[in-house]
Amino acid sequence: MADEPFRYQQLEQWLLQGIHDERWKPGDRLPSIRELCDQRGLSKATVQHALQRLEAQGLVEVRPKSGHFVSLVPTITKTPRIISRIEAPRPVTVSDLFQDIMRRSAAFDLLPDLHAGALPPGIVVLNRAIGRALRRQRGDDFQYYDEPAGEQLTIQLARRGWPAQPDDLCITSGCQHALFLALMASCQRGDVVAIESPGFYGVLQLLEQLELQVVEVPTSTDTGMDIDALEEILEHWDVRACVVSPAFATPGGALMPMDARQRMMALADRYDLALIEDDIYAESGFSQIPDTLKALDETNRVIHCSSFSKVLSRDLRLGWISGARWHSRILHLKLVTQLASSRYLQQGVADYIEEGGLTSHLRRQRGLLRERRDQLLTSLQAWPVPVRVTIPQGGLAIWLELPDGVNTLAAYPQALDQGIVITPGPLFSVSGEYTNCLRLSFSHPWDEQRSRALS
Known part of the structure; x- marks a missing residue:
């Protein structure tokens, strides 16, 4: 589990969620400092610090001798709306815009041509660990393929409720490669695959390549996939x-609650469904690192996929997959598609984890991501139009809904003329919906240039 946030952060998040859920609406008075101290068991200084942070975000205003109130005209309103209708399965065609964004290395950056400053300390330590592993080559070891035991990975996963064994894991070239292997192993051409909507556009690219059909499940940007909708889909179509x-x-940072996870597992058993878990963002949680879905897998049908690319380094193309009842087939497909993974890259990362480098890096990174998310939300308060946004407790991005009539696809080339790369909402669905939505990343520092691009 992640380190617990400071108590002022816990109170800030509780108040923020209350505003977000409209427990306190614009113009409502918040509980007094004394009431919050008594109710939450906090000191006066802790409560004041949390309220000051909310005031800095433009969500709370102070009225002399009256107290703290939710801002009367907040530009940020509640959670973005989702598309609730269900449509029949269809083939997938990925927009050329996706290829353009990836070619510009802009999936999580408004200004991909803006070079960052010094490497974070955790990445410096990682590079040293990999360098040491390379220097420790002996004799003709470099001529052989090998995969170091995944003991360090299993230790990480055991902390999240899943007592995996090294033989349960297959090393891949990133999470996208793992998802590709999972779909190839569990599906055949023409099969129907259920996905989240809005959801990860990289999955759409894989489905198109494998000639699979897609059925989109309405997905809350707060709580994830709508299990009632999933059940309705499974009743109507043969989903593989x-x-x-x-x-x-991605795109909104949803966290699926435990009851929804349990219902999903029950549906998978009832309808003989392969559940492919994309777990790539879990370690980014600001105040909690949830257990894996795989931890609930008593019938060996959750294919777990993840990598280090989002929480450590995107240049580190090192992921893993646990294939459940399809694992033997996945091992064969891994040999066909990649043959082997770098032995010394794996050893360097294993040493880095064992020596505590990953734990230290993640502790710093989670704090930075929380700060950058808050800075992004504060900046959006200054936008001239009202927007609906998610307030995620982890991940790298928010999902933003602009007023009806705004077309983010049409805005893409206009922004590109200014050197700004946006990620339009329609990329996250095959339905043609979400034209007035954007995914905005907070993974980079909000320096002057990025802040200016955002405004």
Whole structure:
């Protein structure tokens, strides 16, 4: 589990969620400082610090001798709306815009041509660990393929409720490669796959390549896939697999609650469904690291996929997959598609984890991501139009809904003329919906240039 946030952060998040859920509406008075101290068991200084942070975000205003009130005209309103209708399965055609964004290395950056400053300390330590592993080559070891035991990975996963064994894991070239292997192993051409909507556009690319059909499941940007909708879909169509991100899913950072996870597992058993868990964002949780969906898998049908690319380094193309009842087939497909993974890259990362480097890096990174998310929300308060946004507790991005009539696809080339790359909402669905939505990342520092691009 992640380190617990400071108590002022816990109170800030509780108040923020209350505003977000409209427990306190615009113009409502918040509990007094004394009431919050008594109710939450906090000191006066802790409560004041939390309220000051909310005031800095433009969500709370102070009225002399009256107290703290939710801002009367907040530009940020409640959670973005979702598309609730269910449509029949269809083939997938990925927009050329996706290829353009990836070519610009802009999936999580408004200004991909803006080079960052010094490497974070955790990445410096990682590079040293990998360098040491390379220097420790002996004799003709470099001529052989090998995969170091996944003991360090299993220790990490055991902390999240899943007592995996090294033989349960297969090393891949990132999470996208793992998802590709999972779909190839569990599906055949023409099969129907259920996915989240809005959901990860990389999955759409894989489905198109494998000639699979897609049925989109309405997905809350707060709590994830709508299980009632999933059940309705399973009753109507023969779905072979379901790709789901239970923890801080892109684009909105949804976190699926335990009861929904349990219902999903029961449906998978009833309808003989392969559940493909995209777990890539879980370790980014600001105040909690949820257990894996795989931890609930008593019938060996959850294919767990993840990597280090989102929480450590995107240049580190090192992921893993646990294939459940399809694992033997996945091992064969791994040999066909990649043959082997770098032995010394794996050893360097294993040493880095064992020496505590990953734990230290993640502790710092989670704090930075929380700060950058708050800075992004504060900046959006200054936008001239009202927007609906998610307030995720992990992940790398928010999902933003602009007023009806705004077309983010049409805005893409206009922004590109200014050197700004946006990620339009329609990329996250095959339905043609979400034209007035954007995914905005907070993974980079909000320096002057990025802040100016955002405004």
